[in-house]
Amino acid sequence: MKNYKSIDLFAGIGGIRLGFERAFGENISTNFVSEWDVNAQKTYRANFKDKFDIAGDITHIDENKVPEFDICLAGFPCQAFSLAGARKGFDDDYKGMSRGTLFSDIVRICDKHNPKVIFCENVKGLEIHDKKKTYQIIKKALEQTGRYGYKVFEKVLNSKDFGVPQNRERIYIVAFRNDIAPKEFNFPFPTDSTKTIQHIIESETVSVKYYLSTTYINTLKAHKARHEAKGNGFGYEIRSMDGIAGAIVCGGMGRERNLIIDDRLTDFTPVTHIKGEVNREGIRKMTPREWARLQGFPEDYKLPVADVHLYKQFGNSVTVNVIEEIAKKIKEVLVKVEEQEKSLKSEILLVNQNAMIREVV
Template identity: 75%
Template sequence: MKSNSIIYRSIDLFAGIGGIRLGFEQAFGERINTVYVSEWDEYAQKTYKENFKDDFDIAGDITKVDEKDIPDFDICLAGFPCQAFSMAGKRMGFDDDYKGLCRGTLFQDVVRICEYHRPKVIFCENVKGLTNHDKGRTFKIIKNAFEQIGYTVYSKVLNSKDFGVPQNRERIYIVAFRNDIESKAFKFPEGTDSDTCIHDIMEKEAVSVKYYLSTVYINTLIKHKARHEAKGNGFGYEIRSLDGQAGAIVCGGMGRERNLLIDNRLKDFKPVTHIKGEVNRDGIRRMTPREWARLQGFPDSYKLTLADTHLYKQFGNSVTVNVIEAIAREIRKILDKE
């Protein structure tokens, strides 16, 4: 069979809303077929099902799945949870206990499944903090685990802002090829598109008044920032230049106030939600979920049907599709040669 007609089977673990899958599908086209998906958050599952039509159900808690029950696959996609290693979290690492699960060790389920199935390649994404957590020991354990089951591991920190989206978001990307695959030629992509700005991802039409902050809330933010500045901390709201770039949108969808905009297109200032005070007249607003989707490289065809609260959380937890696609193209070059 010619290499250009091989269809690679993939599984999508800790799938979230499918950002990693989307990047690989854009890079591999019709030559990738997802055969298994696991995601335990019910709202993420809803968004995933809206956008990917599979003929199988999404599996829930991966720790309870027997590796023998997963179909054979060639590519493992795994954005294992970042909260245990995030600078924004408590950074408990392998001791992180959350709802009875140890999130820091969920990567071990990736190892368990891949040791049994022996896929050609394993792809993981995580927060930059993973590289220096516990003085680098955590990352070393993860790398060693893949090496021990027969993989050659490559890793690099890349910034989303270098790949066509205006978001300053550094993440660690791990690519592990099975040892019998000649992978020495693999290299991570170089970012070459860092000219986009917030203005490029803004909604084309004026957005709902519900995204505009109230005068009372703005005053609260100003006081909050002043308190932190007095203590020498850098916390607080931030209004971004439309010609500049956004800060990283974060896990859980928190920190929307770190990426405020000034948008003076609003004409009707009558509130549509219960607010204290009145809608500010300075044009200060939050970004919309669609703007967050664009910051993460999701196409406008990607359906957003849930309430805003869920969508902010989902995009904050997701990946930048542009970066994933660029790495996936480099992975494909190695696989096609093989």
């Protein structure tokens, strides 16, 4: 199989790249990475030893200076399209930038380089945002990108069906360049829906710092009661060890909606400043390592930055298991294309040989 060059845009901490590397093995190599968050860059560098620097803000990247590539990986910002957010889409403004229009930078770079495949991931809400107009804009843009244009396939998949106990629905977009595009693209079927929270919990007792204080628990209870009185479903949630987690997100309630009861703690002496005392009910947050497992990251994945950054990074990341299974399907298409190209070359060679023989005769 050929060696495919890939670029990693809006790279985060490399979850999409990791899934493709699992699927393609030695047949894929990354030659360009863009990520603007400094702490995400630190985590990325700790886990991927590239010989080039991580490029920052994608809006400042000259597409002419991006090396040639075959596969574009892009988990472009999802906040603008999230069902949990304001859902402003292409009108969303964040620190002077429109997160929705950052998609246009993917198009700009791919329009220059004509890669074989463009792969994108985003929140499920993208599919229905603005009465489906937003997704149609994205799809049409991809169809008209580059010299050939692209055939676009999309599907919403849930992480809980791929070996991790997390209810996380995301839309996955796979665009093949028209000259190699298959008639149909089959997204993967579920591989493992049996995992529960028990499978990702730390084997040893975790630090007391992850256990909630009595004061904080009372605050969460009061917050939930206020919302329940209004008929809302917001508020903290304690998950069963035999169940699955809700979608982990980068915001504060991402942790509070995935609390668990772990009664292994014996020393309740606080190691950080808290109000009240450490609760005796065993209520705690999941650790960053447990969140890493919820996203399918391997045990040897390094966590070099503070917890507050790690929660944000894993909440913003992708489920590696899902990416890997989709990447395997993409690989199948590319292998078939290679076989067709080899067959065509063989036929051409045979025709030329026969022509030479006739000339000699």
